[in-house]
Amino acid sequence: MRRIGILGGSFNPIHLGHLLVADDLREALALDEVRFVPARHPPHKPGRDLAPAEHRYAMTRLAVQKRAYFSVSDVELNRQGPSYTVDTLEAFRREAGPEATFFLLLGSELFLDLLAWKDPQRLATLARLVVMPRTGSGFDPDAAQAQKVLQELGQERWIRVPPPPAPSVPPRGVFLVSATSLPIAASDLRRRAREQRSLRYRVPDAVAEYIAAHKLYQGEG
Numbered sequence: 001m002r003r004i005g006i007l008g009g010s011f012n013p014i015h016l017g018h019l020l021v022a023d024d025l026r027e028a029l030a031l032d033e034v035r036f037v038p039a040r041h042p043p044h045k046p047g048r049d050l051a052p053a054e055h056r057y058a059m060t061r062l063a064v065q066k067r068a069y070f071s072v073s074d075v076e077l078n079r080q081g082p083s084y085t086v087d088t089l090e091a092f093r094r095e096a097g098p099e100a101t102f103f104l105l106l107g108s109e110l111f112l113d114l115l116a117w118k119d120p121q122r123l124a125t126l127a128r129l130v131v132m133p134r135t136g137s138g139f140d141p142d143a144a145q146a147q148k149v150l151q152e153l154g155q156e157r158w159i160r161v162p163p164p165p166a167p168s169v170p171p172r173g174v175f176l177v178s179a180t181s182l183p184i185a186a187s188d189l190r191r192r193a194r195e196q197r198s199l200r201y202r203v204p205d206a207v208a209e210y211i212a213a214h215k216l217y218q219g220e221g
Helices: 016-028 053-064 085-099 108-112 120-126 144-152 186-194 205-214
Strands: 002-009 033-038 070-072 100-107 128-132 158-161 174-177
Touching (some): 002 085, 053 205, 085 100, 100 108, 100 120, 108 128
Parallel strands (some): 002 033, 002 100, 033 070
């Protein structure tokens, strides 16, 4: 059975931090694939700061090219309305049937906000949840807020990685994985692009060239 990680986001723009954490999680969870899913209309982000979805999708494809275990899905670009993760996972599950186990890859801040998402309990039945605390975030998995989310989702406990999970993963529990995070903020990248400063060593070269060629983020104030 294939193990597929799902990494959603605005990718505005995608940067080396996204790629590094995806690679770390692929290795830690023995994933066959990490699927990047750019959102057309992220429900919790203001549209005025977003580059057009088609550009963000193109940059994500450029970033993962030549990496056989990374892929990019346009499922949310082809769907109208807010880009709800539960709808995306439903689509992936219909396509894959029982032949895949999905792992939804979440930063710890997103996990703490998960109960405000659309149908969060359904999310936990469509994919195994994976939480990756950001370096310096101060996330405490044993704190009351994190425990409340676990209980509301019916997951009950943390599954700490390492060691890597066995091929047959436990039926309940949220994976807690230490992954490498780089101190790169997309807002800083957009500001640098607006000021026509270097993006080198922060985004893949092909993404930097795309941003320059299409004059992305030039209109932000």
